[in-house]
Amino acid sequence: MKSPEILIVGAGVIGLSCALRLGQRGRRVRVLERGECGRESSWAGAGIIEYGSLARLDPLAQLRRASCELYPAFIAEIQAASGVDPELDREGTIDLITDANQAKAADRELGALKSRFSNRGPLIERLTQGGLRRVAPAISDAFDDALWLRADVTVRNPRIMRALRGACEAAGVEIVEQSPVSSVLRDGDRVVGLQLADRVERGEQYLISGGSWSSQLDPEFERLLPVHPVRGQIILLEERRQLLRHVVRHGRMYLVPRRDGRMLLGSTEEHDAGFEKRTTLGAAARLMPIAERVVPSLRDATIVTTWAGLRPGSKDGKPYLGPIPGFGGAWAATGHYRSGLTLAPITAELIAAAMTGGTPRFDLAPFAPGRRFGPPDEGDTGEIAP
Ligand SMILES: Cc1cc2nc3c(=O)[nH]c(=O)nc-3n(C[C@H](O)[C@H](O)[C@H](O)COP(=O)(O)OP(=O)(O)OC[C@H]3O[C@@H](n4cnc5c(N)ncnc54)[C@H](O)[C@@H]3O)c2cc1C
The missing domain is CATH 3.30.9.10 (D-Amino Acid Oxidase, subunit A, domain 2)
Structure with missing residues (x-):
């Protein structure tokens, strides 16, 4: 590949879904993955694509419903592109x-x-x-x-990850495994590269989708996108x-x-x-x-x-989606907590629109990195203790 325009940190369901949509918009995309593609949370989850509460009207509930509406077509698309069946089941x-x-x-x-x-x-x-x-x-x-x-459906995690990888490659996305990014390099308030052990990778734009490890990339991320x-x-x-x-x-x-x-x-x-x-x-x-x-x-x-x-x-149960303040050219798509599989299609659509100068169909302000944190919308308190 010629030098990439967009560098993405992390090849989980979020990084790969965004890479796919950005690649389809004609951008040269390289994904840097610390280990193996799709082997962390996106592999370990249960694969329930949860439509969620009908009584809720908050921004996250709306995003969730929109993502579920996209799911069947999303799965059909990546299955056709990759030849891998993610086993979408619709029993609810x-x-x-x-x-x-x-x-x-x-x-x-x-x-x-x-x-x-x-x-x-x-x-x-x-x-x-x-x-x-x-x-x-x-x-x-x-x-x-x-x-x-x-309206709930299920998919099989390892299969959706293989299908996504195949679809990304078919769209010209480059995935580079065994490539841990150690930090984000800045000149003033613009990001100018990603530091790896043996090299610096440079692009025009950057997307942080490193799952649970996202806030380790810069000390300021602990405040701006605490995951x-x-x-x-x-x-x-x-x-x-x-x-x-x-x-x-x-x-x-x-x-x-x-x-x-x-x-x-x-x-x-x-x-x-x-x-x-x-x-x-x-x-x-x-x-x-x-x-x-x-x-x-x-x-x-x-x-x-x-x-x-x-x-x-994340701090308030909502993902971080949007430009990272003070880190010009860098964007976040992370902190999806219990719903990353569910929210992947809508996340990818919104992030790809925003990063290519379009207008996302949902307001990203409630999900902005660096926002003031309110209480969780989803009332995630009842747990099964370890
Ligand atoms: C037990 C369990 C059950 C779940 N069930 C569901 C469910 O039923 N439905 C649902 O929607 N969601 C579910 N989830 C949540 C869902 O799995 C996550 O929200 C989703 O996988 C997050 O995707 P991600 O791409 O952000 O993170 P990840 O899949 O963790 O991917 C992040 C990637 O970034 C890489 N990375 C991190 N740091 C760096 C770095 N510095 N340099 C290079 N690469 C880096 C990691 O190696 C990893 O591959 C479940 C999760 C678990 C654990």
């Missing part, structure tokens, strides 16, 4: 209702469906005992109320019978069936584990009994393996 999520607060929230969702989304086709449905048995007979009959989130790792552990199960077709959620615990009979059991949210991608006995001891209570036949399932990944957490 069965969210078990286990207390009065959840029942009230379900009523609000159904109210929002009627008042604002009546033209959208099937989005959510209340399932009481008979309906729940019919749709998901493997769920214990101790549960008799659920919301079926029909902290939130560890999530997953247990991979295998069962001879196909017990579930849908994602099933009980509070923070979820089961995600895959086409080959395997099933993910997730996940913890650990804010104090730092950068240690370990799996722990404590996490398994919390997750497994809930899974067995929800789907009793899982007691015979085989534990295939466990893994952990680091979600890029």
